[in-house]
Amino acid sequence: MLEAYLRKSRRQLPSELEDARQRIEAIARGHGLDFFDTIFEMCDYDEINMIASYGGFPTRYPHWRWGMEYLQMQKGYEYGLQKIYEMVINTNPSYAYLMDNNAFVDQKLVMAHVFGHVDFFKNNAWFAHTDRKMLDSMANHAARVRRIVDSVGESATEQWLDTCLSVDNLIDPFRDHIRRMRPRDAEEEPTGPASHKLPAKSYMDPYINPPAYIAQQEERAQAAAERAKNFPEHPERDVLGFVLEHGRLNRWQGDILSIVREEAYYFAPQAQTKIMNEGWASYWHTKLMTEHILEDSEVIDYCDHHSGTVAMRPGQLNPYKIGLELYRDIEKRWDRGQFGKDWLECDDAVAKRDWFRATNEGRAKIFEVRRSHNDVTFLDTFLTEEFCRRVGLFTYEFDRKSGEYLLDSREFADIKKKLLFMVSNHGQPRVYVTDGNHANRGELELTHQYEGVDIQLEWASHTLGNLARVWGRPVHLRTKIENKDAVLHHDGDHFAYEGPKLIGAKKP
Amino acid sequence: MILNIENDLNRFRQIVKGRVRKDLKRYMSSGEIIGKQGDKFVSIPLPEINIPRLRYGKNSTGGVGQGDGDEGDKVDGAEEGGGQAGDNPGEHLLEAEISIEELAEILGEELHLPRIEPRGKKNITSVRDKYTGVSKVGPRSLRHQKRTFREALKREIIGGTYNGANPVLIPQKEDMRFRSWNSKSDPQSAAAILYVMDVSGSMGREQKEIVRLEAFWIDTWLRANYKHIETRFVIHDAVAREVDRDTFFRTRESGGTLISSAYMLVDSLISEFYPPEEWNIYLFQFSDGDNWSAADTRTCIDLLKNRLLKSVNLFCYGQVESEYGSGQFYNDLRGDYGTDERVVLSKIPDREAIMASIKDFLGKGR
Numbered sequence: 001m002l003e004a005y006l007r008k009s010r011r012q013l014p015s016e017l018e019d020a021r022q023r024i025e026a027i028a029r030g031h032g033l034d035f036f037d038t039i040f041e042m043c044d045y046d047e048i049n050m051i052a053s054y055g056g057f058p059t060r061y062p063h064w065r066w067g068m069e070y071l072q073m074q075k076g077y078e079y080g081l082q083k084i085y086e087m088v089i090n091t092n093p094s095y096a097y098l099m100d101n102n103a104f105v106d107q108k109l110v111m112a113h114v115f116g117h118v119d120f121f122k123n124n125a126w127f128a129h130t131d132r133k134m135l136d137s138m139a140n141h142a143a144r145v146r147r148i149v150d151s152v153g154e155s156a157t158e159q160w161l162d163t164c165l166s167v168d169n170l171i172d173p174f175r176d177h178i179r180r181m182r183p184r185d186a187e188e189e190p191t192g193p194a195s196h197k198l199p200a201k202s203y204m205d206p207y208i209n210p211p212a213y214i215a216q217q218e219e220r221a222q223a224a225a226e227r228a229k230n231f232p233e234h235p236e237r238d239v240l241g242f243v244l245e246h247g248r249l250n251r252w253q254g255d256i257l258s259i260v261r262e263e264a265y266y267f268a269p270q271a272q273t274k275i276m277n278e279g280w281a282s283y284w285h286t287k288l289m290t291e292h293i294l295e296d297s298e299v300i301d302y303c304d305h306h307s308g309t310v311a312m313r314p315g316q317l318n319p320y321k322i323g324l325e326l327y328r329d330i331e332k333r334w335d336r337g338q339f340g341k342d343w344l345e346c347d348d349a350v351a352k353r354d355w356f357r358a359t360n361e362g363r364a365k366i367f368e369v370r371r372s373h374n375d376v377t378f379l380d381t382f383l384t385e386e387f388c389r390r391v392g393l394f395t396y397e398f399d400r401k402s403g404e405y406l407l408d409s410r411e412f413a414d415i416k417k418k419l420l421f422m423v424s425n426h427g428q429p430r431v432y433v434t435d436g437n438h439a440n441r442g443e444l445e446l447t448h449q450y451e452g453v454d455i456q457l458e459w460a461s462h463t464l465g466n467l468a469r470v471w472g473r474p475v476h477l478r479t480k481i482e483n484k485d486a487v488l489h490h491d492g493d494h495f496a497y498e499g500p501k502l503i504g505a506k507k508p
Numbered sequence: 509m510i511l512n513i514e515n516d517l518n519r520f521r522q523i524v525k526g527r528v529r530k531d532l533k534r535y536m537s538s539g540e541i542i543g544k545q546g547d548k549f550v551s552i553p554l555p556e557i558n559i560p561r562l563r564y565g566k567n568s569t570g571g572v573g574q575g576d577g578d579e580g581d582k583v584d585g586a587e588e589g590g591g592q593a594g595d596n597p598g599e600h601l602l603e604a605e606i607s608i609e610e611l612a613e614i615l616g617e618e619l620h621l622p623r624i625e626p627r628g629k630k631n632i633t634s635v636r637d638k639y640t641g642v643s644k645v646g647p648r649s650l651r652h653q654k655r656t657f658r659e660a661l662k663r664e665i666i667g668g669t670y671n672g673a674n675p676v677l678i679p680q681k682e683d684m685r686f687r688s689w690n691s692k693s694d695p696q697s698a699a700a701i702l703y704v705m706d707v708s709g710s711m712g713r714e715q716k717e718i719v720r721l722e723a724f725w726i727d728t729w730l731r732a733n734y735k736h737i738e739t740r741f742v743i744h745d746a747v748a749r750e751v752d753r754d755t756f757f758r759t760r761e762s763g764g765t766l767i768s769s770a771y772m773l774v775d776s777l778i779s780e781f782y783p784p785e786e787w788n789i790y791l792f793q794f795s796d797g798d799n800w801s802a803a804d805t806r807t808c809i810d811l812l813k814n815r816l817l818k819s820v821n822l823f824c825y826g827q828v829e830s831e832y833g834s835g836q837f838y839n840d841l842r843g844d845y846g847t848d849e850r851v852v853l854s855k856i857p858d859r860e861a862i863m864a865s866i867k868d869f870l871g872k873g874r
Contacts, residue, residue, distance in 0.1 A: 050513045054513075063519075067515075158519075165559050169561050392575055406580055407578065410579070428564070453564045459565075
């Protein structure tokens with residue numbers, strides 16, 4: 001149905017653009033890019049704002065927040081504050097939208113950029129489990145939500161949606177990539193201390209069966225037995241999945257929660273690979289444009305827009321720029337042999353600067369990188385001190401005394417630490433279900449993996465309230481506030497806080 | 509179009525207006541634009557509802573940036589936390605420079621403010637004559653020599669009578685050109701804005717900040733509507749005095765509150781400088797509503813009725829909430845003037861309420 005709609009309303013690209021598209025596509029494939037069929041749609045600014053406010057999917061379930069997004073984009077565009085250049089969605093075939101009043105050179109730039117994105121969607125491992133028919137799935141979700149609206153009413157549905165959306169980041173982005181739970185019987189270990197003891201004569205026993213070792217074995221066996229009693233057995237990061245499986249939701253509520261969860265999982269890889277994805281697309285649009293596509297007369301406009309895309313405002317990090325620069329750095333390093341044992345062990349800055357071994361593996365390396373990495377591993381592996389210094393990165397901190405952001409450090413270790421923190425779990429707290437039967441009363445206990453940064457209490461109180469409504473019983477969140485243990489409770493009606501006294505903080 | 513954005517947009521608007529889903533009210537934020545009003549750059553006021561999620565709090569501030577600078581230098585444009593990425597489409601943020609006029613326009617549009625109709629008799633127009641054109645008739649005293657001779661020259665060349673060796677031109681009647689003028693009428697609508705603020709001990713910094721922000725927007729709007737604006741500032745505790753703008757927002761006194769003292773001073777200012785026949789007068793009063801005595805409140809109401817309301821276009825009373833709570837004056841005024849259309853009363857408990865209060869004040873188009 002949806003495909004039919006898109007096919008019908010699609011406006012053919014003007015022949016000039018169609019020619020350009022075919023040319024760019026051929027050149028991109030010639031460079032080794034491997035993408036799904038990509039369908040370009042021409043939209044006016046209003047349509048593109050609409051589609052963008054739906055996150056690229058024109059038929060999503062009804063919800064006010066699309067309207068809010070739309071209003072913001074509309075106002076932003078009308079007052080000349082922002083403009084959408086490109087939008088592409090991860091489906092097969094992939095759909096990309098072009099704004100009809102962009103200049104010809106911009107359209108070409110966007111197409112080249114889009115082919116980069118689609119190649120990334122198709123080949124990056126973190127996208128391997130995403131639903132490539134998401135357009136249809138989103139439309140199905142919408143139909144399910146509409147049916148629920150018909151039976152329980154608009155406000156009730158919407159309220160439940162808001163409740164579910166409030167907890168939609170409590171998922172496990174690695175769910176599809178790591179098998180955490182092995183089948184139960186495979187893990188079953190022989191129990192009882194007897195099995196650890198090897199037969200031995202009594203005078204040899206302390207040597208063959210050292211008491212410390214035996215004690216350790218027993219302890220381990222006990223811990224395993226203890227774990228088996230735990231529910232869940234291991235801390236579970238997919239809180240929503242846990243709630244869906246073990247919660248007490250009625251049918252329509254569970255249905256909506258699963259929709260919200262499914263869409264959260266669909267979008268998660270995009271958040272995990274923002275820097276890589278944008279960097280990859282930018283790498284390819286510059287390559288294709290400057291080496292093949294640009295006409296002489298278009299150079300100035302192209303440079304203007306390209307620099308706008310990769311510009312870094314002071315104090316801000318532009319994923320396009322960082323990604324692009326890193327790919328180029330990797331390509332250069334692997335072309336010149338700046339990797340491996342010799343390189344890593346070299347302490348001589350001059351030698352490193354002039355290092356050259358004609359390995360010429362750069363291109364192959366960046367294709368490999370785009371296949372297997374996500375932002376965290378990408379930065380962790382390829383961010384080098386030389387790179388930080390060359391690009392001029394620094395960290396900044398909020399200074400309470402002056403009320404301003406002050407430059408904190410240019411040390412490589414600090415920068416890397418901060419960057420990794422920013423991209424880990426999308427800069428959000430990591431939370432696990434640690435007990436699904438807390439105090440033997442069916443209450444839910446979550447634990448926040450504390451990393452030195454406090455949770456925002458007011459938001460946490462609302463969120464926990466929503467989670468309590470979803471779980472149907474009180475919930476507890478173990479965390480730390482100012483490095484001291486704290487527990488937040490919510491029973492669906494009331495919030496309670498246990499922990500260090502809050503000074504000057506607004507009561508949640 | 510099959511797209512349902514209109515439905516979603518309407519739903520959002522209904523929620524913002526508080527018609528449905530009142531439970532979302534607490535997640536709503538608006539009017540942030542005012543807080544961020546810098547020198548030239550402003551953002552556009554847009555209502556926003558933030559669904560709460562688990563996220564990091566205060567000590568997550570900071571991040572990574574790029575550029576020049578040494579340790580301890582100020583970083584411009586730094587953002588809190590990691591910033592959101594992900595499913596957003598690629599977009600450019602352009603910085604727009606917005607003038608005061610545009611600002612007023614945006615304000616008017618967002619709050620649906622009506623244009624102000626200056627009061628009839630004060631709509632005096634002065635007529636100014638301006639020489640703007642040339643005509644074929646007119647008094648000799650306005651003869652345009654150059655044009656006249658040019659016409660004569662054209663005529664002689666066309667007629668073939670022009671003699672370059674002896675270039676004598678004698679303008680005929682049809683060559684004559686005269687300066688002509690247009691009468692332009694300039695509306696002389698002028699407005700005086702009188703701000704009165706209570707600076708007694710109970711008004712804190714936050715309250716003053718609210719007043720300052722509100723006054724900024726009122727100024728902006730009125731300036732867009734009148735050609736000529738004069739502002740006067742009166743502060744009072746138990747006695748009133750006129751001050752300049754700076755002092756107005758800085759002073760903090762202690763002591764009691766006699767609102768009538770300010771009214772008397774305003775009244776004398778009006779009769780001395782701003783005869784109501786020539787001026788559109790706006791009186792804005794901000795206070796926490798604690799007056800010294802009921803007797804003084806009665807004096808105030810008398811003064812309003814017999815003197816002030818007769819000369820002003822609009823009297824706006826905004827009551828802020830200080831740490832000692834909100835006073836009685838609001839209710840006293842409402843009792844007497846709740847229905848008077850020259851009087852607007854508004855409560856401003858916090859910054860969020862500024863927008864609504866501006867709309868109260870200026871929404872009448874007076």
